[in-house]
Structures are given as structure tokens and as C-alpha cells.
Amino acid sequence: xxxxxxxxxxxxxxxxxxxxxxxxxxxxxxxxxxxxxxxxxxxxxxxxxxxxxxxxxxxxxxxxxxxxxxxxxxxxxxxxxxxxxxxxxxxxxxxxxxxxxxxxxxxxxxxxxxxxxxxxxxxxxxxxxxxxxxxxxxxxxxxxxxxxxxxxxxxxxxxxxxxxxxxxxxxxxxxxxxxxxxxxxxxxxxxxxxxxxxxxxxxxxxxxxxxxxxxxxxxxxxxxxxxxxxxxxxxxxxxxxxxxxxxxxxxxxxxxxxxxxxxxxxxxxxxxxxxxxxxxxxxxxxxxxxxxxxxxxxxxxxxxxxxxxxxxxxxxxxxxxxxxxx
Ligand code: FO1
Numbered sequence: 001x002x003x004x005x006x007x008x009x010x011x012x013x014x015x016x017x018x019x020x021x022x023x024x025x026x027x028x029x030x031x032x033x034x035x036x037x038x039x040x041x042x043x044x045x046x047x048x049x050x051x052x053x054x055x056x057x058x059x060x061x062x063x064x065x066x067x068x069x070x071x072x073x074x075x076x077x078x079x080x081x082x083x084x085x086x087x088x089x090x091x092x093x094x095x096x097x098x099x100x101x102x103x104x105x106x107x108x109x110x111x112x113x114x115x116x117x118x119x120x121x122x123x124x125x126x127x128x129x130x131x132x133x134x135x136x137x138x139x140x141x142x143x144x145x146x147x148x149x150x151x152x153x154x155x156x157x158x159x160x161x162x163x164x165x166x167x168x169x170x171x172x173x174x175x176x177x178x179x180x181x182x183x184x185x186x187x188x189x190x191x192x193x194x195x196x197x198x199x200x201x202x203x204x205x206x207x208x209x210x211x212x213x214x215x216x217x218x219x220x221x222x223x224x225x226x227x228x229x230x231x232x233x234x235x236x237x238x239x240x241x242x243x244x245x246x247x248x249x250x251x252x253x254x255x256x257x258x259x260x261x262x263x264x265x266x267x268x269x270x271x272x273x274x275x276x277x278x279x280x281x282x283x284x285x286x287x288x289x290x291x292x293x294x295x296x297x298x299x300x301x302x303x304x305x306x307x308x309x310x311x312x313x314x315x316x317x318x319x320x321x322x323x324x325x326x
Contacts, residue, residue, distance in 0.1 A: 004030045004318045007325065009201030009232075011318065012194050014139075016041030016056045016213025018073035018247050019239055019304075020206035021063040023317075026310030027204065028064050030318070033133045038064070039191050041208070042119065042138045043146035043179055043216035046162050048096050049087075051106035052113055053162075056213065057123055057138055058105055065130035073247060076101045095167045120188065135190075139217045142185040146212050151175035161212065170249040173256045179216050187220040195226040202321035203227060205236035207302060209250040210269055211257075218273065227273060233324035235276035235317060236295075237302055238263040242282035246303060264290050276324050278302060278317060296324060 005011065011031060015024045015038055024038045040056045047053070055074060062068035062076055069075045079099035088094045098106070105126060112122045119138045127136050146161040150172040164172060194200045208214050214236075218224055227234050240263050245251040251261045259265045263283040267274065267290045274295040279286065280302040287297040298320045304310045 004315050005035050005201065006322060007201045008035060010034075010194055010199050011036050011202055011204060011321070012039065012191065012200060013037070013204040013206055014039050014041075014208075014214060014217050015060055015206040016044070016208040016217070018059060020056070020208035020213060021059045021068070022304045022310050023204070023206040023237060023313060024060055025063045025307075026304065026312075026314035027317075028134045029307065029311045030314050031134075033135065037135045037137060037190070037194065039137050039139050039188055039217060041213045041216050042140065043144050043212065044161050044165070045143075046145065046160060048162070049093060049098070050110070051098070051103070052109050053096075053106055054109065054119070054123075054138070055162075057119075057126075057136065058102070060136050061105075061123070061126055061130050061132055064132040064134060064136065065127075067130055075099050096162060120190075137188045137190055139188055139191070140185040140220060141188075143181045144185045144216055144220075145180040146216055147178040147180050148172070148174050148212075149176040149178065165212075165249070170252060174253050175256070177211055177215065179219060182216065182219060183221065185220055187223050187226070192222070192226055195230040200230055200232045201325065202232050202318075203230065203234045204317055204321070205234065205270070205274075207237040207239040207246070209239060209245075209248055209253070210266055211250070211253055224273060233275040233321050234273055235278060235321055235324070236266070236270055236274055237278040237313070237317065238266050238280065238283070240266050240283075241280040241303055262286065264293070267293050267295060276320055278313075278320065296320075 045054045059074050069077045083100050118141045148159045148164040155172045254261045263279045264286045267277045277295040278298045284299045290297050300316045
């Protein structure tokens with residue numbers, strides 16, 4: 001395990017969505033808990049049926065805990081749907097599907113929030129409950145809510161993220177995003193300590209949606225500066241492979257934002273933040289053009305269809321980070 005991280009310094013990974021959780025799980029499989037911290041996007045969080053839902057935190061907890069419904073990407077394996085079925089019979093809101101076991105997570109979070117618990121502490125308790133040994137931290141304990149600007153059509157205006165993503169199934173065109181509350185949100189203190197502390201070996205930005213999973217994290221006050229000042233390599237894995245997103249609306253969003261749907265466009269979007277960019281073999285022809293934008297490029301297999309591929313990609317990224325390490 002330690003030969004994957006010869007410096008033995010901490011790896012900080014920024015994750016959102018299903019793709020992010022997969023690489024986070026790969027890193028957790030090859031690094032001991034004291035060498036990895038996973039920071040999750042909380043811009044997708046919302047209150048539903050009175051329950052505080054934190055989808056990206058729960059997806060990482062369930063995935064690292066080996067409990068996730070891998071086919072669905074979110075929620076728990078071996079789930080049952082009796083509560084939401086009964087709710088449907090009552091005429092309740094069922095567009096956001098809450099499984100019986102998943103509801104326990106939300107009830108736990110609700111009761112602890114009511115008792116004054118912070119999202120960071122509650123997440124640590126949920127990790128313990130689901131047998132996750134690696135640290136999983138919310139990007140902030142303050143409320144940040146991703147809002148989707150819809151430029152035209154019947155839903156023209158601003159949509160809350162889950163209304164866009166689940167209720168409207170990502171159909172409405174997007175023109176911009178707003179992270180409500182981000183100006184006043186304090187970035188996760190443990191993350192900022194890592195960035196400033198000299199114990200960090202690299203930052204890995206998972207193959208998550210750049211606009212709604214990564215941006216809410218890196219646009220937190222002081223974060224971009226903190227990443228730059230950290231003096232450690234910042235590496236992103238492209239969420240676009242061969243002109244398409246493996247999962248989710250990233251490709252559709254790029255089209256609607258007038259961007260080419262390419263790994264190169266993602267590298268350009270992250271700009272000077274990146275020291276390294278990892279692309280799939282499918283995009284190897286773009287490597288030189290991407291390197292002309294600044295980052296060193298590593299070409300490898302980035303599509304993770306199972307635990308073996310997750311670990312292989314994690315090992316590739318760690319080796320890449322070691323070569324970039326100053
Ligand atoms: N995604 C869906 O497409 N449909 C759902 O009904 C749904 C329910 C759900 C419940 C709990 C949870 O933690 C996640 C859930 N998701 C659902 C996924 C969620 O919307 C996305 O994982 C993130 O918000 C974006 O990555």
C-alpha cells in the first residue's frame with residue numbers, strides 16, 4: 001500500500017457525484033486512512049420532506065463503505081421502497097426517491113442537526129456507522145446551494161439543483177450556475193489546514209462534473225488561493241472521455257454553455273489551477289494541445305467499470321502526482 005504513496009504525505013481529493021465517489025473509493029483502497037482525506041461537494045444538498053439530504057456525502061460514504069447501489073450510482077444496495085410506496089398512496093411527493101434504509105441516514109442527520117451537530121461531525125458519525133475508516137469531510141459546514149439558471153423554455157428562470165437534476169431529469173437548457181451562500185461559507189477548516197500545513201502530498205480533483213460538483217468546492221472563499229499556495233501538485237481527472245461524460249449531465253451542460261465537449265475544454269476550464277491532467281486513451285491525440293494550456297498530461301485508462309479499474313486509476317494518479325511533486 002505504501003509504495004503507492006512513497007512520500008507518505010496526505011492526499012486530498014475533491015469529489016462530487018458518482019464519478020467522484022468511484023475514484024475516491026479507488027484511492028481509499030490503496031491508501032491507509034491516515035494518508036487520504038475526501039472532501040465532498042454539498043451544493044447538491046437540500047431539504048426534502050423535512051429531511052436534510054446530502055447526496056454527494058452519502059454517495060461517498062456508501063461507496064467507501066461498500067454499501068452503494070452500484071447499478072444506480074447513488075443510494076444503498078439491497079434497498080427497499082415501502083415508505084416511498086406508502087407515501088405515493090397518500091399522494092405525497094415521490095419524485096425524489098428515498099429508500100427505506102437511506103431514510104435512516106437522513107433521520108440520523110436530521111436528529112443530530114436538531115441537536116446542534118455540525119455537518120462535519122455528523123458525517124464522521126455516519127462514516128463510523130457505515131464502517132468507513134477514511135476521513136470524509138463536507139466542503140463547508142455552512143449552507144451552499146447550487147442553483148441552475150435556465151435561459152429559455154417553460155422552466156425559464158432559476159432551478160434548485162435537485163429540481164433540475166432529478167425532477168426535470170437534466171432536460172432544461174442551462175446558461176449558468178449560482179452557488180447560493182458561497183460568499184459567506186467558511187471552507188472546511190481541516191482542508192485549509194492541510195493546504196497550509198506541509199503534510200500534503202497532492203490534491204486530486206475527481207472526474208466529477210466541473211460546473212456543479214467541483215466548482216462549488218474550488219470557488220469557496222480562499223480555496224483557489226489555498227490550492228495555489230499549497231505548493232503541491234493539483235491534478236484533475238477528466239470527466240469527459242471521447243467526447244462524452246461517463247455519467248451525468250456534464251457533456252450536455254458543456255454544449256449548452258457553448259464549450260466543445262472535449263477533455264481539452266475541461267482542462268481549459270480549470271485553467272492555471274492544474275499541474276496535471278489525466279485523460280483516457282480515447283483522448284490521447286489531445287495530449288499535446290492540452291499540455292500547451294499548461295498542465296502535464298498523463299494518458300491512461302480513466303473509465304472505472306469496477307473495483308480493479310478504480311484502484312488502477314488511483315495508483316496511476318498517485319504515481320503521476322509523485323512525478324509532479326516538487
Ligand atoms: N438521483 C436520481 O436521479 N433520482 C432519484 O430519485 C435520486 C434520489 C436520491 C436520494 C438520495 C441521494 O443521496 C441521492 C439521490 N439521487 C437521485 C442522486 C442525486 O440526485 C445525485 O447523486 C447528486 O445530487 C448529483 O450527483
